[in-house]
Amino acid sequence: MSRLNHRIFSLRRVVAAMLLATFGTLADAKVPIKVSGLGWIDDREMRLALERLTGAREADVLRANAIEDAAVILTSALNDEGFQRPTIEIVTTREDGTEERFTFDPTFEHPVPRTWRAKALRFRIESGPRWRITGVRIEGLTVLGRDDGEAYFRSDAVLLARARANAYSKGRVGRSEAALLDELRRRGYGEAKVEATIEQVDERTGNVALRVVVHEGPRWVVERVEVSHVPAEGVTLPDPSMWSGVNATPTLEQDVRQALRLGFYHGGYPDVAVTLHTRPGPVHEGVRQVVLVARVNSGPRVTMGQARFEGNRKTRESVLQRRVSLRPGEPLNPVEMDRARQRISRLGVFESVDLRYEPAGEGTRDPVFSLKEGPAYETNLIMGYGSYEQLRGGVEYRQMNLFGLAHQSRGLLVQSMKSTRGEYTYTVPELFGESIDGAAKVFGLQRQEIAFQRQEYGATFSLRRALAALHGDATLGYTFEALRNRENALSTVATDAKQLNVASVTAVVTTDRRDNALRPHKGYHGMVQLELASPKFGGVAEYQRFEFSGSYHTAWGRGRWIHVGLSHGVITTVGADDDRNLPVNKRFFPGGDNSIRGYQMGEAAPRGADGRFLGAKSYALLNVELEQALTQTWSVVAFADALGNATQLRDYPFRERLYSVGLGLRYQTIVGPVRLEYGRNVNPRHDDPPGTWQVSIGFPF
Structure with missing residues (x-):
């Protein structure tokens, strides 16, 4: 359902206005304009707009027409905000320094005096009640x-x-x-x-x-679709009866036109034109039967010439030619050519990809791709804050179109108060066929966890394929890594290996049908991951790690939404005699702003008899939220989190249960919600906190 787009101040606008006020980035206008009565930020924004629109920055004086134009702009802006009876007093400073005052009349029964010439201009506004x-x-x-x-x-x-x-x-x-x-x-x-x-x-x-x-009138229902066209070579049209009995809507008319065009496109008729008109019938019991009459003008049949490319200064032409499936002499199908354009765009190294056709002889056209290559590299600074790692900052360095092959690389270094992370990824688009990308990554991580210091170094080789049917993707990868734990204060420190080399194969499948990944209000998403580690793959550890997570979002009335998240993980050691070769790093340590929110990261892990933490081999987490909008950008949430975990598989799925409830405040930004939440623990264990404040960015699940 469509909604009106209401004008609301965002944090971005406030910051921009403050920067303008502080640093004065715009040159002073020759004819100064002042606006008062709207509030500091709105006054300034409107002043800048009026200076641009009236020419006050260049003109020596503003005449009556320009003054009236400015008043009309102000009135229109106020009306759109609901102020239907504003009073606008115009104060002009004449060339001799004297002032003149005039109350603007939006009906123009009393226009601005034609003799006015202003060296300075002031608008004093009384907005009146908002309608x-x-x-x-x-x-x-x-x-x-x-x-x-x-x-x-x-x-x-x-x-x-x-x-x-x-x-x-x-x-x-x-x-x-x-x-x-x-x-x-x-x-x-x-x-x-x-x-x-x-x-x-x-x-x-x-x-x-x-x-x-x-x-409302009668409901229109399609009785039949009549198609009038001259038979054409290589054209197969859909059966018109498929549309009989359905509602006649603008969307259906578009579908009929597109289906008919596609039939001719596949036959090599790129200029086909379809006109459609409705022939209404009588009304019976509130339903009007209508006949859709389609007339098709096929145009000439065209064959494919030679695909040409413009603007590829660095990109090899062979890389581009492989994305064009049609060959010279085949029927020119605009759908296939647009698909080629999209494949070239997906390489990720072009700012724009345009397509046009040029004649290349009788009945032949050359597709010409006009390309604008993006920058060869870019550097981005990273800053953020989280409840556990606190302040973090880093740098990201990306290289595009390496060797002219559309290969890409990404280097990342991030330092926080509790971790150091670095990685380098090299990506090859469409490594196998059209839909399988390849990537190689080397990585390193050191992070202070709740009861040990995590160190991980290694390399991953992976293949990724988009799954259109699932609105997701599938990834298959091989990883070799060295997993270390230092400063181990876990209850299992006596038996934990300090370092294990792990070789594993990982498969991940995702689906995402949310209406908005950053601020979901409707739909669902899911993820399933299976990691198999074995000495047969080149390492020492042997385990099987399975995880899945999902969420569901739906509206409950107006401005209220229910969010439900569910995740589960389990580790087995089939093939191993015991857990000595199960790395501490691979066990589960729940807790944190995206887990059970009454605990900091890792604090909800099981505890041993000595009160120290243990890594879980199984866990299940349920998150339920009720979100209520306060404004267009602010909302409040009430949440309940339930966690079950177990250190031994004989207690699967969980032996211990923990619960947290709480409230939170969220501010929506272009990168997701900024969240301030407090989780209160319902049944804290000995040494557990009574509750925890969480500050983070992004949706929790």
């Missing part, structure tokens, strides 16, 4: 529920700032009418009409009551 939609009465709507219909015009999705979110303006109401009409058309009501008017307004408070009248 806000407090009630909506809908008549004639049966297809949608009352609440769903009202939601197009008025939102209860946030607890705070509802006046701004529900501000009245003609433009916003018009967009709401159009959105509701689009929904009705999408459901097959081709004759629907929507009209919204003000039923009542309180000029003192700004409360507005809307009356929305809906004329």
Whole structure:
């Protein structure tokens, strides 16, 4: 469902305005303009906009027309924010230094005096009450529920700032009418009409009551599709009966046109044109049978010429030619050529890839790919904060299009208060066929865990394939690594090996059907990972490590969402006599801002009889959240986390249970939510904290 896009201050805008105020990055205008009455940030933003739009930065004086234009811009901006009766006083400074005052009349019955020439300009604004939609009465709507219909015009999705979110303006109401009409058309009501008017307004408070009248009309259903065309060589069209009996909607009409075009594209007719019109029939029991009449003009049949490339100064042409599946002399299929363009784009070394066709003889065209190569390298600084590792910073160095083969590399160094991490990855796109990428990575990590110091060094070789059916991907990799533990304070320190060389094969499958990976409100995602380590692969350790995780997100009313996360892991040592060759680094140490949130990272691991920590061989974690929007960018969450874990498989799936409940505050950013949460432990063990504050960035599961 469409929603109105409300203008809200973001942290980014606030920071930008502060920087402008502090450093003055813009040159002073020749005709100074001042705006007051909107608040410091809005005053400054509007002043800068007026200086640009009126020419005040270059002009020596502003004349009456420019002054009126500025007042109209201010009035329009205020109206769109719901201020329908603003008072704008214009104060001009004349060339002789005297001042003149004028109250702007938006009806222009009393225009700005034509003789005015301003050397300086000031706008004093009294916005008056904000008009806000407090009630909506809908008549004639049966297809949608009352609440769903009202939601197009008025939102209860946030607890705070509802006046701004529900501000009245003609433009916003018009967009709401159009959105509701689009929904009705999408459901097959081709004759629907929507009209919204003000039923009542309180000029003192700004409360507005809307009356929305809906004329749904009959539902349009396709009786049949008639296709008129001249038979063409190599063209196979879909059976038109497949569309009979379905709702006649704009989307269906697009599908019919596209299906017919595709049939001709495959036959080599790139210029095919399809026109479609509707022939309505009589209405019976609220349904109108319609006939869709499609007329097809195939255009000439065209064969493929020679694919050419422009702008590939560094990229080898052989790399590009391999992405073009059609060969000279074959029917020119625009779909296949667009697929080639997408394959070239996916190489990740071009800023843009455009495609055009040029004649190359009778009935032949050359596809020409116009390429704009990206930078050869880029360097990014990394900064962040987490509850456990606290401050962290680093640098990322990326190289693109190595050797002109579209290969890429990525170097990463990150230092935090508790860890040092470095890695270098070399990626080869489409190593095998069109869909399998290859990568090699060397890595190193040293991190102070809750009861030992983790050290890991090694290399990984992997293949990755996208799985369109799952909206995810599959990865298969081989890793050889040295796993060490230092400063070991675990209960098992007497039997833990200080270092083990591990050779393993790992398979990972993911699926992601969330509406937004950074701020999910609907859908689900899942991950399954299996890691097999064996001396047969070249190492010492022998174990089997299985993990899966998933989440589900759904709305509960307006502005409320339920989030559920579930994860499970288990390690077995089939083939080994005991656990001596099971690295400490591979055991599970739950706890933290993305786990059970009443504990810091690793603090929820099992404890031995001596009170010291143990690594778990099995765990199960359930996270449940209720999120309530406060504004468009702020929300509050209530959560409950449940953890079960076990140190021995005879206690599978878990022997110990821990629970945390808590509250959190989130601010939405372009990189995900900034989270401040407090988890209270319901049943803490001896030496466990009563609760923990968590500060982090990103959705927890």
